[in-house]
Amino acid sequence: EAQVTQNPRYLITVTGKKLTVTCxxxxxxEYMSWYRQDPGLGLRQIYYSMNVEVTDKGDVPEGYKVSxxxxxxxxxxxxxxxxxxTSLYFCASSFLxxxxxxxxxxxxxxxxxx
Amino acid sequence: SQQGEEDPQALSIxxxxxxxxxxxxxxxxxxxxxxxxxxxxxxxxxxxxxxxEREKHSGRxxxxxxxxxxxxxxxxxxxxxxxxxxxxxxxAHRGGSEKLVFGKGTKLTVNP
Numbered sequence: 001e002a003q004v005t006q007n008p009r010y011l012i013t014v015t016g017k018k019l020t021v022t023c024x025x026x027x028x029x030e031y032m033s034w035y036r037q038d039p040g041l042g043l044r045q046i047y048y049s050m051n052v053e054v055t056d057k058g059d060v061p062e063g064y065k066v067s068x069x070x071x072x073x074x075x076x077x078x079x080x081x082x083x084x085x086t087s088l089y090f091c092a093s094s095f096l097x098x099x100x101x102x103x104x105x106x107x108x109x110x111x112x113x114x
Numbered sequence: 115s116q117q118g119e120e121d122p123q124a125l126s127i128x129x130x131x132x133x134x135x136x137x138x139x140x141x142x143x144x145x146x147x148x149x150x151x152x153x154x155x156x157x158x159x160x161x162x163x164x165x166x167e168r169e170k171h172s173g174r175x176x177x178x179x180x181x182x183x184x185x186x187x188x189x190x191x192x193x194x195x196x197x198x199x200x201x202x203x204x205x206a207h208r209g210g211s212e213k214l215v216f217g218k219g220t221k222l223t224v225n226p
Binding site: 004033035040041042043044045048058088090092099100101102103104105106107108110 | 144145147149154155156157158159162202206213214216217218219
């Protein structure tokens, strides 16, 4: 089944404790992206990647890192999480030609930083 | 800001009624898309309308686009309880970066 998977789905952590949220897609998509969703603010893009070893900042990159060593994986790293990073996070992917046409979303990771 | 407005923020209707959601934007677009999100889940692509199209249908969904008013509407006809979800419009703007700009969404509740 074609899908985008994220792990973990739920995470409670404490300020300053490094964490990684994994994202994997099995559709051979070149483009992958991370969003955060907050009440009243909608979805905001954190980072995106056009292909392996190519990453770029989105609208709200502060406090986050990403890497794209393999085409299928795009982990989101919070080196020193803070409470303002409590949010619902989504990974999405698409073919390069479809970035502005259709994106496929993962199920989301709900993060609480205490 | 490229973000536009969606209205209403929340909509509650009875099963069988039609639901209309609106999306406005500020800069020229290549296309506009509507996504659905069930509570706490990922977004699912519903329908795309291009800037040179005025209306598009998909099952019980009807999308209109008025580029002169920079607005779009999503109509769900004969709504069902299973349509309860949040609906987002996403714009692909002309030129600029390769990304979609999402609105804040309309939360639709369909009461049985």
